[in-house]
Amino acid sequence: MPFLDWVNKNQAKSTPREVPYHLLKRESTYGSTAGATENLIIQGDNLLALKALLPFYAGQVKCIFIDPPYNTKSAFEHYDDNLEHSQWLSMIYPRLVLLRELLAEDGSIWVSLDDNEAHYLKVLMDEVFGRRCFVTNVIWEKADSPRNSARQFSSDHDHILVYSKTPDWTPLKLPRTEEANSIYTNPDADPRGPWLPGDPYANKPYSKGIYEISGPTGRSFSPPPGRYWRISEEKLRDLDSDGRVWWGPTGNARPSIKRYLSEVSDLVPRTLWKRDSVGSNRTSKNEMRALFPMEASFGTPKPEALIQRVLQVSSQDGDLVLDSFLGSGTTAAVAHKMRRRYIGIEMGEHAKTHCVPRMEKVVAGEQGGISQAVNWQGGGGFSFYTLGDPAFDEDGRLNTVVKFPTLAAYIWHIETGIPGQQAFNSPLLGIHDGVAYFLLYNGILGDRRPSSGNVLTSAILTHLRALCPADLPFMVYGETSRIGPARLAAENIRFKQIPYDVSMR
Known part of the structure; x- marks a missing residue:
């Protein structure tokens, strides 16, 4: 290409x-x-x-x-x-x-x-x-x-x-529009309603497409050179007996297969x-x-x-x-x-x-x-x-001007698909589909130093358990975790690191 x-x-x-x-x-x-x-x-x-x-x-x-x-x-x-x-x-x-x-x-x-x-x-x-x-x-x-x-x-x-x-x-x-429907008429008062005459001939060969047929007046019809009947003789006669073939106002024209407005789909x-x-x-x-x-x-x-x-x-x-x-x-x-x-x-x-x-x-x-x-x-x-x-600086670090509520709404939306409409003022962002979501960031635990309280430790985990005492899986975002993988798995906790598990999305 x-x-x-x-x-x-x-x-x-x-x-x-x-x-x-x-x-x-x-x-x-x-x-x-x-x-x-x-x-x-x-x-x-x-x-x-x-x-x-x-x-x-x-x-x-x-x-x-x-x-x-x-x-x-x-x-x-x-x-x-x-x-x-x-x-x-x-x-x-x-x-x-x-x-x-x-x-x-x-x-x-x-x-x-x-x-x-x-x-x-x-x-x-x-x-x-x-x-x-x-x-x-x-x-x-x-x-x-x-x-x-x-x-x-x-x-x-x-x-x-x-x-x-x-x-x-x-x-x-x-x-369908009125303009599209206007080309359908009903010259023979067919009880099935307005119809459009369809070409009975096809350009491609058909196994039963070469035959001669007589109309109501006895006139015979065959496809012109290089063309074929679109359907078999048996099918054409069945349609004719059902009133679905039009031979012209005098019965002397080539057959046309009716296409009824009531049977056509949208455009x-x-x-x-x-x-x-x-x-x-x-x-x-x-x-x-x-x-x-x-x-x-x-x-x-x-x-x-x-x-x-x-x-x-x-x-x-x-x-x-x-x-x-x-x-x-x-x-x-x-x-x-x-x-x-x-x-x-x-x-x-x-x-x-x-x-x-x-x-x-x-x-x-x-x-x-x-x-x-x-x-x-x-x-x-x-x-x-x-x-x-900007959420991250040139080195991939989280921008310190991004405040807790803003990042919390961002992460809540990433994880749940729900826009962050609530007021985020706690490490517990919310519970969704049986999972409790937490964010440790920007002094949310009360320490005035922006970088404090961002690490998941045993003491912090105890505090999170108090915020959500229900026996639910935890998803915790933070700077790092001091709790080992085995304990995290045993306590049904999944830890995601800021900024990598956010920016990589």
Whole structure:
């Protein structure tokens, strides 16, 4: 398989390993407690944020949609969108690597771009995800009128490259539309309802596909040269006796096999997404004006119907959706209305000025975008996070500015999968699935010296037993253990060392 090369590619390839872990700092919550636990808006560099999410969400994201800067040399306020190709590739490569780690085995990633970088990105994603995991290139009709100021061609479309985590991924089917159903008719008043005439011939040979048959008027029919009947003569006559063959209004036409609307399934998604179905750039700008009437237009947001289509074929209720270039917040808004869980990452101040206010409006039940189509009435909640301090220094030591509650929440989430919502003010972090979790760190036992009380000794173990007298297995995080492996095993205690058993995750 060919690979794409560019200046500083080796550095870009090493970046995912070298990105430091940061802890996420919850700043505020909105709406219901349950919703605030499940849905995250994060302000910060998405490379750092993606690395921070790995301990919590690796292999759990069902659908990733990103709309990275197009590198069009038309920079706008919220992004540095004027990069050379090599710089753009060095920017996107490590993010794709981390996104792949977050993607579920049955998940897919959708990347929206125009012609400036789409073809480079196709080769790059072949390398990161594997060429066999390329699904398709969706063409989105973004324009609803020609741009006569264009020097060569007026661009009508963008690309959406679709890749999966594994080669056997299949999209969900789309609900049938009135347009799709309108081609079915019922000229003979068939009691089974509207139907569509099917071609009786096939191009490939069939063992019983060469025969001659007579219609109602006595006219004989055979396949044209090089073609074959699709079914056997016996099967064709059985269908005819059941009224499932159409010979034309006079009974003198070649037979057509009826395909009934009542018997067809939902629609396989197609690769051309027209603006009439999923909206255009004008649609999205109008949606933003309705949300923020006093604000200037926000670059090139995506219409809600476009993201709805992506989520319809890639996820179901309760699945986790991620957008690490959140922009104006469309992906989070649509995911919320469609009852998906979501994580949105945005670097600029508009994470606060646009994304959070927009999501507050969604929680309150705003009726723009797809709200009426999905019967959205409001509800749910979300949390707003920022990037906290780096968890570890350059030598792998735990950063001393990381306080006990922060590390406790981090470890609790790693071990249990539950966000650390409780107030961590004791070495006993909690009990989950019959295991008691403890953290010895940062003077939690009352010693004012930050490095004291971090070692598991017999005296400390006695104190931990007092905190949790129940006969449960213990999981203890600390700097080191003075209790030998044999006793730890005998007392059903598993010890994990800080920072190694944290940072290695």
